[in-house]
Amino acid sequence: FAGHPGDLPGFRAKLAEVGRRFGRAERETAAAAVRPTSPGAAARLARFVEEGGAMVTTGQQAGLFTGPMYTIHKVLTAIRLAEALQQRLGTVVLPLFWAASEDHDFAEASHAWVVDGGGKLRRLAVRATDARPLPMSEMRLGEDVESVSDELLQAIGPLAGTAVHLRDVIGAYQPGRTVAEAFRGTVERLFSSFDLLVTDAADPHVKRASLPVLLGEVERAAEHERLVRERTAELEAAGYAAPVTVMEDAANVFFHGPAGRERLARLGGGWIARQARMRFSPDAIAERMRAEPGAFSPNVFLRPVVESAVFPTLAYVGGPAETAYFAQIGPLFQAFGIIPPIAFPRFSARLVPDAVAAKAAELGVGDAELRLPEHELASLLARRRLPAEVAGRLRALRVALVQGFGDVMDAASGIDPNLEGAVGARRNRALLEVAQAEARILSHAKKHDRGITHDLPLVRNHLMPRGAPQERVLNVFPYLAMRPTLLRDLAAAMEVRFDAGDEAQAAPGGAVHAPARAQPAGTAPD
Secondary structure, three states, X not given: OOOOXXXXXXXXXXXXXXXXXXXXXXXXXXXXXXXXOOHHHXXXXXXXXXXXXEEEEEEEEOOHHHOOOHHHHHHHHXXXXXHHHHHHHOOEEEEEEEEEOOOOOHHHXXXXXXXXXXXXXXXXXXXXXXXXXXXXXXXXXXXXXXXXXXXXXXXXXXXXXXXXXXXXXXXXXXXXXXXXXXXXXHHHHHOOOOOOEEEEOOXXXXXXHHHHHXXXXXXXXXXXXXXXXXXXXXXXXXXXXXXXXXXXXXXXXXXXXXXEEEEEXXXXXXXXXXXXXXXXXXXXXXXXXXXXXXXXXXXXXXHHHHHHHHOOEXXXXXXXXXXXXXXXXXXXXXXXXXXXXXXXXXXXXXXXXXXXXXXXXXXXXXXXXXXXXXXXXXXXXXXXXXXHHHHHHHHHHHHHHHHHHHHHHHHHOOOOXXXXXXXXXXXXXXHHHHHHHHHHHHHXXXXXXXXXXXXXXXXXXXXXXXXXXXXXXXXXXXXXXXXXXXXXXXXHHEEEEEOOOOOEEEEEOOOOOOOEEEEOOOOOOO
């Protein structure tokens, strides 16, 4: 890593490196590739061009209605970190959201999960309009996006009346628009009251500015593959798993051709796009890249390098998986003469509606219980909530059986010691019958206990949907309907602190109270 996220001197060193690479012309190029979400953001951008400064970036592939909630957490972390660094470093630091519009995983981008007004988990999804693996900057939304938008508002139910503006926010999702355009537009509308900059990986300004990096990659692909392999081997020797697999004889560049987006592979001294059945000589691929920069895009390894080449990236806010592969690609940055940005872990939060908190308390379930498989948790609760008389009778029956068979064993052993095994086997069989009777009782108890049949699914759907952390599954819009000030409240709850030792950390600065509050939550890879 280029530096520890809690080390302010590391940020100062990176700021100096950014300043050496970004003069007035480079800052103007960067500014042309971004869209301010507010007048304040526009003013800060103008000041950046005139005076200099840096950016805190984060990004995410396009997701329906912004996808899982951690996208929102990434943006808020970038905003708060930029504010803190601007104050401590004494220069303009702008938060920038990179819409990863060139990703071609439509299955990931096509859906969103929400909890409806009845507490049920619902999957909202749009259909692909093209069977090819197109980047989301080219995949267009079909007519069904209108009905899916209506489904979202219906899922929110009566709460939508308290947040009519949500219909305007998701209004970016219209037939004929690209998935990326709708995603980016929704982020811009959601954060219109924040000083945020937004860019699109497919923006022509980004494509032109990133051309030297992509050309350098195809010219020195074998060398870059060797460098990343060596770093990966170092990580594995130190006991770490490789975050990303290094492909053999492949460039860190995708080609957007007639077959969709596919990775370029080395073949016979040149390049091949296998799905498109197109071959290029080294000169031909360079000529094609210069003529059509929009037809080429970086892969997961090269994308952060492109971002740092186009924008003065001081820090990158990422999830655990992203942070991990920054350790893997350091040599790739160095090959292009760039010091990697500081990798800063994103803020993590869980939103707990008061009604859900009350149900969880009533059921007596916390994080430990919610991590259990659904059937195990239901059985655990059924056993906990079994009427005392029934539980007592079952317990007494077991004690009586053990005691009774023990007495028989003692008496029978005088006749023949070998009888102990036979009597013990029948004791175990009797205890098994009791266990089966208990299981049958618990099964019926679960069916007739509203706390287990209704309240527990509601709690799980909100707090551990599909067995995963809330922020990795659920969409933010139902919670915005409950609390229109949610984004501001979350931002206030997240504090970046620099102490006397120049250490910083993203930390919850307090709870966000009724009807939804923020709690620290574990993170999973993103």
